[in-house]
Amino acid sequence: MMKVVIIGAGYVGLTTGACLAELGHHVLCIDIDEARIAAIKSRKLPVYEPDLENLVARNLDCNRLAFSHAIGSNISDAELVFLAVGTPSRADGDIDLSYVETAARNVAPHLGEQAAVVIKSTVTAGTAKYIRDLIVRIRGDRAIDVASNPEFLREGSAVRDFMKPDRIVIGADRNASQVKLVELYAAFERRGVPVLKTTTINAELIKYAANAFLALKIGFINQVADLCEGAEADVVAVSEGMGLDSRIGRAFLSPGPGYGGSCFPKDTRAFAAIGRRYGQPQSLVETLIGDNELRKTNLADRILEELGNPEGGRVTILGTAFKANTDDMREAAALAIVPKLIEAGVEVRAHDPKARFQASRLLPDVLWYDCPYEASDASDAIVILTEWEDYRRLDLSRLAGAMRGDCLIDYRNLLTSDDVVAHGLHYVSIGRPKALARTRPRKQGSGVSARIKIAASPS
Numbered sequence: 001m002m003k004v005v006i007i008g009a010g011y012v013g014l015t016t017g018a019c020l021a022e023l024g025h026h027v028l029c030i031d032i033d034e035a036r037i038a039a040i041k042s043r044k045l046p047v048y049e050p051d052l053e054n055l056v057a058r059n060l061d062c063n064r065l066a067f068s069h070a071i072g073s074n075i076s077d078a079e080l081v082f083l084a085v086g087t088p089s090r091a092d093g094d095i096d097l098s099y100v101e102t103a104a105r106n107v108a109p110h111l112g113e114q115a116a117v118v119i120k121s122t123v124t125a126g127t128a129k130y131i132r133d134l135i136v137r138i139r140g141d142r143a144i145d146v147a148s149n150p151e152f153l154r155e156g157s158a159v160r161d162f163m164k165p166d167r168i169v170i171g172a173d174r175n176a177s178q179v180k181l182v183e184l185y186a187a188f189e190r191r192g193v194p195v196l197k198t199t200t201i202n203a204e205l206i207k208y209a210a211n212a213f214l215a216l217k218i219g220f221i222n223q224v225a226d227l228c229e230g231a232e233a234d235v236v237a238v239s240e241g242m243g244l245d246s247r248i249g250r251a252f253l254s255p256g257p258g259y260g261g262s263c264f265p266k267d268t269r270a271f272a273a274i275g276r277r278y279g280q281p282q283s284l285v286e287t288l289i290g291d292n293e294l295r296k297t298n299l300a301d302r303i304l305e306e307l308g309n310p311e312g313g314r315v316t317i318l319g320t321a322f323k324a325n326t327d328d329m330r331e332a333a334a335l336a337i338v339p340k341l342i343e344a345g346v347e348v349r350a351h352d353p354k355a356r357f358q359a360s361r362l363l364p365d366v367l368w369y370d371c372p373y374e375a376s377d378a379s380d381a382i383v384i385l386t387e388w389e390d391y392r393r394l395d396l397s398r399l400a401g402a403m404r405g406d407c408l409i410d411y412r413n414l415l416t417s418d419d420v421v422a423h424g425l426h427y428v429s430i431g432r433p434k435a436l437a438r439t440r441p442r443k444q445g446s447g448v449s450a451r452i453k454i455a456a457s458p459s
Contacts, residue, residue, distance in 0.1 A: 001025050002184055005078040007103045009036060009067065011047050011158070011262070012120060012151050013084030018052060019162040021059035023187055027066070028078070034069045041067055048327040048354050051159040071106045080180055081107055082149070083131075084120040093269035094277070095124055104131045108138040116145040116177035122207055122267060123148075124274055128171065128200035145177035148200040150207035155261055156325030167194040171203025208274065211267040212285050217252040218259045219288040222295055225255035225431025235431025236413060255430045257333035257385060257411045258295040260322030265292075265331040296336035299411060303337070304344055306381055306407050306428060311345035314404065316379040318372055319386020319412075320363070321355035329358045333411075334385055338363050351375040353388055373402050380405030387412040396423040 001024045006017045009031035017029040031037055036046050043057050059065035068074060075081060085099040100121055107117065117135065119128055132146035148171030153161045168185050172178035178197055182189070189195050198206075221239055228235040235255055243250030259265065268285050275282035307313045322332035329335065334350075341348050342365050351372045352359060360368055369375035372391070376382050376399055384391050392414040400406065400423045408420055409428040420427040428434075 002079045002180070003077055004028070004080050004082065004184070005030060005075045005107075006082040006084050006120075007031075007071070007107060008082075008084035008086070008121075009033075009040060009046075010084070010086065011049070011155070012153065013082070014040070014045065014047070014056070015049065015052060015153060015158045015162060016082065016084060016120060016151065017065060018055040018059055019159060020184070021062075021065035022055055022163070024064070025184070026064055027059075028074060029065070029067050030069065030071055030075070031067075032069055037067045037069045049158050050156065050325055055159060072110055075107060075110050076112050078112065078115055080116055080118055080184060081111065082118045082120045083107075084151075087121050087123055087266075089266050089269055092273060094273035095122075095266070095270045097123065097127060097130075100127065100131065101134065104134055105138060108135045108144070111135075111139075111144055113142065114176075116147055116180050118147045118149045118177070118181065120149055120151055122150065122263070122270075123204055124270060125201050125204045125208075127204060129173070145172070145174045146200070147172040147177040147181060148203035149181060150203055152207075152210070155263075155328055156323060165193055167196060169196045169198065169203050169206055171198055171200040171206075173200050205274075208267055208271040211263055212271045212282070214252050215259050215264045215268050215292075216284060216288055218256075218264075219291055221253045222255050222258065222430075223291075228431040229434075232433045233431075234433060238431075254387075255413065256387070257299050257337070258292040260331040260333060261326075261328055262330045265289075268292075293336070296333045297340070299333070300337040300340040302428070303341060303381065303383060303409060304346075306409065306426075307346065310341070312347075313345070313381070314347045314349065314379045315341055316372075316376045316382045317348060317350040317366075318352075318375070318382060318384045318391050319355075319388050320350055320352045320359040321386050324386055324388045325354075327352075327355040327358050329355055329362055332359075334359065335362060337383075337385070338366060342366075349375045349379065352386065353390055355386075373398055376402045378402070378404040381407035381409060383409040384412050384414055387414060396420060396425070399423075400425055 004020055004025050004027045006013045006029045009029045013029055017027045021027045045053055083100055083103045085103050087095040090096050100123060128146045128148045135144050150169055168188060170178055170181045224238060225235040228238060239253040242248050243253050268289050272282050272285045303315060304310045317334060317338060320332060320334040322328055338348050349367045349369060351369050356368055396419060406425050408425045411430055413429050417427050
């Protein structure tokens, strides 16, 4: 078992550290945020991620996982030192490497002669070589290998993704660091997990290209959903038929309010910036970036259109996190949609099983509720914005009874039109034939248009 130090105890660093400790390695996570380290030691994690809290607690108790806010002699015997710090976007879309540079400067004087530095942060092509040169300048002739080992963790399933990976990418320009990383992940290779050994620059580009491609799948199926609405087709059936092709696959073919979170928005912008830097523009990704932001605005307009006269209307948002099983609000669709509703004079109520604390700071004019049914009381429209399983199992009878109006807007296609319409609700979904039939007259609420919609009959 190896001695590993991880610089950065955020989402990636904390998950990586806990999972490596679970494999039996001895891991020290270091973060300069003393309050964060103190909270983690007391079992209060800075992020919500399924299974992570138990994993951290178990390995703290087994003394395989430790935390500190200081960099010094405590890293001198580490065989691998991971840099897992933030790489935020710059104004031009490229990433800010200052946190990676600072971490490298801080660890350089304390590294043992046989240590290797491994960049876990998502960084632009050529960063590992740049950081190696930086460390050489600090240490003089005491050279240290710098490798790249990108993470492929999805928020909401990060522990599972780490422990049951599709592949492991080891980018190393020297054999010594490659050997160390192969040893670190030996348990996975024995289980048959593909381990790709390549150069650092290839590894860096693999991460960006993979995320850009997945984001393109999301953008593509959203455009297909729009086409399905125009043609009165069902995107659920279309995406299923596409996904059965092994060359395409089903993943990331669910339409919705566009991608968000910490990875796809930042990584697509950075990938486009890399293309511009090397004189090879990534036109598909450049277009995708603009379309993704426009989609959120268009979906806000659609809500206002359903209200008719939005002034004085009341809308309940179910789910504000950018995706289910996380409390991450970074570039969530709610951050674009909710302010536009409020600007139009709509009262916005909200519920989210995990993201309320994060979201309430970013959306201060929203009224928050602990229960989706309480949030829906006397609302003119309900909007499902995050695909939480709780919302898939909503009691539609109770929901309809609580509402003032009768519009249910499902931007995640969690429900079926027959079920919704059977409870007298007007159902708006993504990329599916318009379900306008009702079993009872449309309820007329304050601020809601009184126009009557005629049920569409099959042609």
